[in-house]
Amino acid sequence: MEEVIKIQKQLDKVHRVQLEMALEVKRICDLYNIKYFLIAGTLLGAVRHGGFIPWDDDMDIGMLREDYEKFITIAKTELSSKYVLQTWDEDINFGQPFAKIRKNGTRFVEKNSSKVEGHKGIYIDIFPFDNVPENLIARKVHSIKIYLLKRLIFSKLGYEVWLDGGKIKKIIYKFLYFITKFISINKMKKLLEKEMKKYNTMNTDLIVAIGGSYGYKKESIKREWIKDLTTIKFENKDFLCPKDYHSYLTHFYGDYMKPPPENKRYNRHGIIEIDFGSDEE
Template identity: 25%
Template sequence: MGYAIKLTGRNKKNAESLLHEVTLLLEKFKVNYALEGGTLLGIYRENRLLPWDSDVDISILSEELLKMDEVYKELHKSNYRIRIRTFEANDSPFQKGMTRLIKIRKKYFFGLLKGNVCLEIFIKFTDKEHVYWKVADKTMMAPKKFYENYTQIEFLNKHYTIPLLTEEYLTHKYGDWKKPNKNWNASTDELSILKN
């Protein structure tokens, strides 16, 4: 989010490859994930990554983190750079030290350079009725029903996991998601921002 690139040309190809390869690893180690944010919106609405987007987004529920060690090992072996972001303070429902975001990029030239395109895995935390996650300094909230059942969508000859209630979820996040908005900003325009 907020990277100074666009998913066009070589960046687009790299983003498609990154999404493909990382989700194959998640599937190999049975880590349940779903496409998220602009990635979900672009593939669902337009069968493409949005060219004005700047990264690739997926999400996992916090309990899936227990399966991630093998994924990290494989990513390292396959020349990926992984950065894990944690919560720096207790901020209910989040606890200091918990993983909030995983950033993955391809490495080049013996690891000296990182790829332009970042894949972000947002970690979502559940209670009885809601799911919570952080984007920048904002807490997001959505009904738990969006994370209870999933389906598949085909994109570039691969199937990806998406919420069964995708259209309802996109409405929750974006409002009128059918109309493209190239200036949309997650930290200000996201409708799932939890109002204090």
């Protein structure tokens, strides 16, 4: 019990830093008329807890691709100097196909990326949503290409995504690492980004957050769910979220108002080091 209390106190401090960064993102979006919306566990926390899920360790914000790219461009100059915008264009060692806002002077190290160079401060995630092809075969091909390109990038940069896998999975990733010796990291990133955006000129019913942790199929959601936005209280602050959050949350979590068992609540991202720097009490 003492260990759980200690972890919770740490997470409460992490949450304060993450909320601070989310309010900076909201400030920029409000100022420049950029649409954003709370997603995943952050949206679930807003609905079920009025803020952070007590045992969650991150914060997730979504944007349609057009708004995402507008935000990235503006944030490069508008973002407070207390934070850093981390994308794979700004940080060659960063392998995720979405953006993170990190706080300078802090550390928040995940097991699978502990050996990867680059900023490792406390962060929030910002995900772009891209179109999903209507044709089922094209959708399957799209998902496979994206899966393989992501894994090649992770292998090239040293993300140890195989740590929690079995022997076969480790062999596969060693093989992928061998392949990456013959392809530049910039080439692989360009190939993945091109594939992600491939169907964005079409009208499609589904959109997907490619970098989401639930996988391509689960992360594919109906566009109509996020078409209309509304405000919701998150830690007593107003944030935008999908108006039809019930359909979204049911898709991901089923009976979303029922919390998971206690043994499945902590350290979801495998955090192995936390340092609050000047924010340390």
